[in-house]
Amino acid sequence: MHSFASIATVALGLSLAQYALAAPSAYPSGQSGQCPQGRPAKALYFQTNMPTGNSVVAVPILPNGGLDVKRYSTHATGGCGSAGMEAMNATAGPDALFSQDAVIVQDHMLFATNAGSNTFTMFKIDRRNPTCLTMVGEPAATMGEFPVAVAYSKHLKTACVLNSGAADGVACYSVSGRTGLKALDTGARKLNLGQSTPPLGPTGTVSDIFFTPDSKMLIVMVKGNPPTKVAGFVAVYPVVNGTVSMTPVKSNPVGSVALFGSSIISNTEILATDAGFGTMKLKIDPVTHVVTADVKTTIAGQAATCWSAYSPKTGSVYVTDIKMNRIEEISAASGKIVSALNFTNGNTGNIDDIVGGDFLYSLSPSLGKTDIAVVSLACGQGKMKELETFSIPGANQFSSGLAVL
Ligand SMILES: *[C@@H]1O[C@H](CO)[C@@H](O)[C@H](O)[C@H]1NC(C)=O
Numbered sequence: 001m002h003s004f005a006s007i008a009t010v011a012l013g014l015s016l017a018q019y020a021l022a023a024p025s026a027y028p029s030g031q032s033g034q035c036p037q038g039r040p041a042k043a044l045y046f047q048t049n050m051p052t053g054n055s056v057v058a059v060p061i062l063p064n065g066g067l068d069v070k071r072y073s074t075h076a077t078g079g080c081g082s083a084g085m086e087a088m089n090a091t092a093g094p095d096a097l098f099s100q101d102a103v104i105v106q107d108h109m110l111f112a113t114n115a116g117s118n119t120f121t122m123f124k125i126d127r128r129n130p131t132c133l134t135m136v137g138e139p140a141a142t143m144g145e146f147p148v149a150v151a152y153s154k155h156l157k158t159a160c161v162l163n164s165g166a167a168d169g170v171a172c173y174s175v176s177g178r179t180g181l182k183a184l185d186t187g188a189r190k191l192n193l194g195q196s197t198p199p200l201g202p203t204g205t206v207s208d209i210f211f212t213p214d215s216k217m218l219i220v221m222v223k224g225n226p227p228t229k230v231a232g233f234v235a236v237y238p239v240v241n242g243t244v245s246m247t248p249v250k251s252n253p254v255g256s257v258a259l260f261g262s263s264i265i266s267n268t269e270i271l272a273t274d275a276g277f278g279t280m281k282l283k284i285d286p287v288t289h290v291v292t293a294d295v296k297t298t299i300a301g302q303a304a305t306c307w308s309a310y311s312p313k314t315g316s317v318y319v320t321d322i323k324m325n326r327i328e329e330i331s332a333a334s335g336k337i338v339s340a341l342n343f344t345n346g347n348t349g350n351i352d353d354i355v356g357g358d359f360l361y362s363l364s365p366s367l368g369k370t371d372i373a374v375v376s377l378a379c380g381q382g383k384m385k386e387l388e389t390f391s392i393p394g395a396n397q398f399s400s401g402l403a404v405l
């Protein structure tokens with residue numbers, strides 16, 4: 001852990017006297033006409049994805065947006081994690097699942113995939129104590145292998161899970177707060193990517209799954225595989241009569257290489273990361289369900305831009321790179337770079353990120369611990385401020401997914 005006091009002193013322009021009051025914290029005080037402290041979320045969640053037994057880690061968020069790491073709790077999912085292969089005999093991690101949304105939170109429910117057990121688990125989150133999780137029903141079989149991402153529609157009361165292994169594809173479930181997950185399908189909507197279990201990636205694997213805000217479409221992002229010249233695609237499954245259709249409309253947005261973690265901006269706009277160059281703003285035709293490239297943005301010096309988090313309040317999408325220890329801020333409206341922040345925490349890069357209130361959280365797993373960096377977004381667009389990095393001991397290089405309540 002680092003102290004960012006000196007950075008804050010410069011960034012916030014505090015006088016020495018004011019600094020003494022604020023010390024040793026880098027957190028904005030809300031005084032002196034500076035940025036407000038910002039509204040915090042309640043708790044942060046990720047999965048350990050341990051092959052020996054998967055757990056969800058729940059960490060309380062402090063009023064200043066920081067993490068109360070002394071009071072984190074772990075909750076067994078009843079399944080096992082797993083890791084993809086980056087080459088023959090080379091286990092992936094960090095980025096063990098090659099995905100975004102391995103853990104999601106909506107409507108006081110949490111869903112987490114168990115890539116090693118071909119199941120996913122539903123928990124209820126206690127309204128008074130958000131680190132208190134109760135499993136609802138049993139983990140559900142995903143009708144495929146190596147599940148890596150989940151989507152939920154409150155409107156449809158439906159959860160859909162995305163499998164990345166030899167048996168790939170999407171399966172959907174009705175969701176009951178009392179009885180849990182019940183299959184709506186008799187088999188998965190196959191994508192036929194020709195993968196193995198565990199998959200060989202990150203290229204040529206599935207990336208992400210999410211509903212549009214109006215719940216009229218379920219969207220799946222799939223990375224291309226440049227070495228084999230197989231193009232990636234976006235699969236759009238229209239929701240007809242409250243049911244996710246079995247057949248998607250597939251599009252290959254011109255110029256995309258390896259579409260990865262994505263943020264849905266509106267019913268017709270996606271801000272996708274692309275590991276090949278940076279980000280791509282995509283347009284969805286609400287009638288034909290065809291997805292086309294709108295704005296392609298190359299991030300200079302990027303290695304693999306793969307995860308994204310949207311703040312409707314700042315109007316920006318914050319993207320991370322597994323090999324660059326920084327956040328790039330992209331305007332959701334223009335699809336262009338607004339600003340960048342280089343972390344000073346000494347990590348090698350970042351995977352999943354998420355916006356909670358006026359703060360951004362970014363996951364950096366490594367051998368023996370998982371770091372979470374906290375960034376203030378309270379000053380608005382173009383003004384990210386690094387606050388502090390917290391370590392969760394015991395969590396490891398397989399940690400995946402990041403969700404917030
Ligand atoms: C992978 O591991 C197997 C079994 O240990 C070994 O036979 C094979 O040579 C290894 N392949 C590579 C490319 O390292």
Ligand SMILES: *[C@@H]1O[C@H](CO)[C@@H](O)[C@H](O)[C@H]1NC(C)=O
Nearest residue numbers: 238239240241242243244245
């Ligand atoms: C939708 O549901 C209505 C009423 O159940 C039915 O008449 C109609 O055929 C359905 N449409 C489709 C496309 O399934």
Ligand SMILES: *[C@@H]1O[C@H](CO)[C@@H](O)[C@H](O)[C@H]1NC(C)=O
Nearest residue numbers: 301325326339340341342343
């Ligand atoms: C981040 O670091 C890179 C490489 O050292 C540098 O080119 C860039 O200007 C820095 N960005 C910011 C916003 O400090």
